Amino acid sequence: MIDWFGPKHLTLRQYLTLRHAGTIDADLHRPGKKETAELANSLGLRSPKLFREYSDPDEIDDADLPNSFVVKPNCQTIAKGVMVLLRQSNGAYRDLFSRTGDCVTIDDVRRVQRDSMVAWTRGGADRKLENYRIMIEERIIGENGDEQIPYDYKCYTFDGEVHFILQVDRNVRPPAWAFFNESFRPCSLVRDIDLRRQKKAQPGEPVVPACAAEILEAAHRISKHLQTPFYRIDTYASVTGPVIGELTPTPGAARLGWVGIRPGLDRRLGRAWYEAAMRLNQPLAHVSNWSLYRSYKVRSLKLKTQKAFKKVRGRFEKG
Helix, strand or coil: CCCCCCCCCCCHHHHHHHHHHCCCCCCCCCCCHHHHHHHHHHCCCECCCEEEEECCHHHCCCCCCCCEEEEEECCCCCCCCCEEEEECCCCCEEECCCCCCCEECHHHHHHHHHHHHHHHHCCCCCCCHHHCCEEEEECCCECCECCCCCCEEEEEEECCEEEEEEEEECCCCCCEEEEECCCCCECCCCCCECCCCCCCCEECCCCCCCCHHHHHHHHHHHHHHHCCCCEEEEEEEECCEEEEEEEECCCHHHHCCCCCECHHHHHHHHHHHHHHHHHCCCCCCCCCCCHHHHHHHHHHHHHHHHHHHHHHHHHHHHC
């Protein structure tokens, strides 16, 4: 097998950027939320039960739904539009996912989902309303309590091997992050992770779930089935074991540097990607040197600069 990069392979962040740009894995299949649930169930793994699905927010109806459920758009990222609802004695709902925890009515739910859908369609010409769905799902009861959002364990998995785990606690604001290695041992906030400039999250307390071994096994099975060098497998630690959430091929938090992975760990995870590609006999075609990534970054920077200039010019002309 040809060593495309010689002794210096790319880092995780660099591989993610190339995949996001379509330079590598351009034909990668990206399962949606519904397909993810079907895949998990086919492998004997649990996923949240889907109660209903809507294409129009105004059609959302809570009749015959359980006292707690989750409202989740199928196309949004970074938990936009997600609502975790608990029915109150007056018929309203407490949204565990909101910053204030205020009560909302079913009309408020429709309004929030309508606003979320409109905001999503403005994100690009390729975003078509016919692809947008609002799902009503089972609420997972986590190991951390029945009135808490369960901890989310995001497994960075390379051809069946978990090398890094991000724990997300969304019961606090901003969300609290903790980090583990492949053995579910906490990563060093000095050597491996740097959150000092992170405004979207705060350092959290690492909590090894009772179903830790089952989470690693679930991530292994799904990753092996997908037959690709890297996928992030999102799982919830429930009272009955791991529940599969989402499958993410290019996690934005890692790609954009929000996770705060330090260079040494970034290189080790990049090496894991490279070795997984070699095991799968999937040489990283079309990437022979780092100049491709640099050129992509330059194009992105120019595009951002042009957009910022047009925005400022428009304000000037208006006023």
